[in-house]
Amino acid sequence: MTATETVATTVSDATVVIDNASLTYTVRSATKETGPRSLIQRIRGVAGVSQQYVDALKPLSLVVRTGEAVGVIGTNGSGKSTLMKLLTGHLPPTQGTIYATSTPVMLGVNAALVKQISGYDNITLGCLAMGMTRQQVEEKRESVIELSGLEDRALRLPMKAYSSGMASRLQFAIATSMDPEILIIDEALNTGDAQFRDRTAARIDELRSQAGSVFLVSHSLPTIREMTNRCIWVQQGELVMDGDPAEVTKAYHGYTKRMAQKKYEEGAKYLDGIRQDYVPQAVVWS
Numbered sequence: 001m002t003a004t005e006t007v008a009t010t011v012s013d014a015t016v017v018i019d020n021a022s023l024t025y026t027v028r029s030a031t032k033e034t035g036p037r038s039l040i041q042r043i044r045g046v047a048g049v050s051q052q053y054v055d056a057l058k059p060l061s062l063v064v065r066t067g068e069a070v071g072v073i074g075t076n077g078s079g080k081s082t083l084m085k086l087l088t089g090h091l092p093p094t095q096g097t098i099y100a101t102s103t104p105v106m107l108g109v110n111a112a113l114v115k116q117i118s119g120y121d122n123i124t125l126g127c128l129a130m131g132m133t134r135q136q137v138e139e140k141r142e143s144v145i146e147l148s149g150l151e152d153r154a155l156r157l158p159m160k161a162y163s164s165g166m167a168s169r170l171q172f173a174i175a176t177s178m179d180p181e182i183l184i185i186d187e188a189l190n191t192g193d194a195q196f197r198d199r200t201a202a203r204i205d206e207l208r209s210q211a212g213s214v215f216l217v218s219h220s221l222p223t224i225r226e227m228t229n230r231c232i233w234v235q236q237g238e239l240v241m242d243g244d245p246a247e248v249t250k251a252y253h254g255y256t257k258r259m260a261q262k263k264y265e266e267g268a269k270y271l272d273g274i275r276q277d278y279v280p281q282a283v284v285w286s
């Protein structure tokens with residue numbers, strides 16, 4: 001990294017501003033010490049626990065503007081989910097600051113729906129949990145049902161009887177019912193069928209056109225190309241590329257292909273080249 005590009009940030013068009021934010025996890029684990037001394041120390045809480053630090057995200061800055069659907073790619077463990085958790089406020093950054101015009105709504109594999117109650121009841125609960133009034137829930141109910149694409153018979157069943165694709169459909173319909181200004185989709189599309197993917201693509205376009213922003217974390221490069229208009233590549237906790245989805249996914253594929261062929265040295269060199277070309281952003285308020 002040789003230079004830093006200054007990004008003038010006007011409040012009028014930015015939905016998310018990440019200003020030099022990083023995240024280090026602290027992992028505590030039991031050590032393998034044995035013997036009477038270590039037992040006493042353990043009881044006293046002064047030994048037997050070691051602490052490790054994982055730099056999941058190195059300091060990064062990013063400005064996302066209205067109308068952008070940002071694809072987030074990177075190999076396993078590269079820091080994508082950690083970045084999304086910072087955006088939603090599930091984790092505070094170790095350093096730096098994150099600003100958002102409204103709280104991002106996360107639609108992920110773990111989105112909370114209650115397995116024991118029916119799809120219909122989950123619509124009510126989910127919408128209420130997102131802050132709707134009873135009247136707003138009733139007004140939205142039909143559109144949520146329609147977007148989910150689930151039939152009356154399925155919606156009457158407890159959610160524990162749903163396939164993962166059916167659950168994803170319902171999660172998606174509930175999470176987007178509030179027209180969130182910032183929507184984060186973390187791998188939730190992987191379980192859906194073609195019809196669900198088409199509905200999702202249409203809904204993403206709709207949200208973007210209402211001056212919102214969407215983040216889409218996915219390992220599927222065609223999905224990223226199809227559904228986003230900007231793509232960031234996070235690798236080993238670092239933002240290494242940011243740009244047109246076709247270009248970024250092509251470069252990423254160049255890296256993963258080499259690694260899959262066990263050309264590790266060549267892959268590392270290739271990644272270094274990508275890193276060198278990336279001009280990090282620095283946020284300056286104007």
Ligand SMILES: Nc1ncnc2c1ncn2[C@@H]1O[C@H](COP(=O)(O)OP(=O)(O)OP(=O)(O)O)[C@@H](O)[C@H]1O
Nearest residue numbers: 025027054056074075076077078079080081082083
């Ligand atoms: N709760 C945690 N405690 C400690 N380390 C963690 C925790 N969660 C993630 N990590 C570590 O942080 C790094 C980034 O993980 P993260 O889940 O953000 O990656 P990811 O890009 O989303 O991966 P994947 O594609 O596999 O979902 C990894 O090294 C991971 O081991």
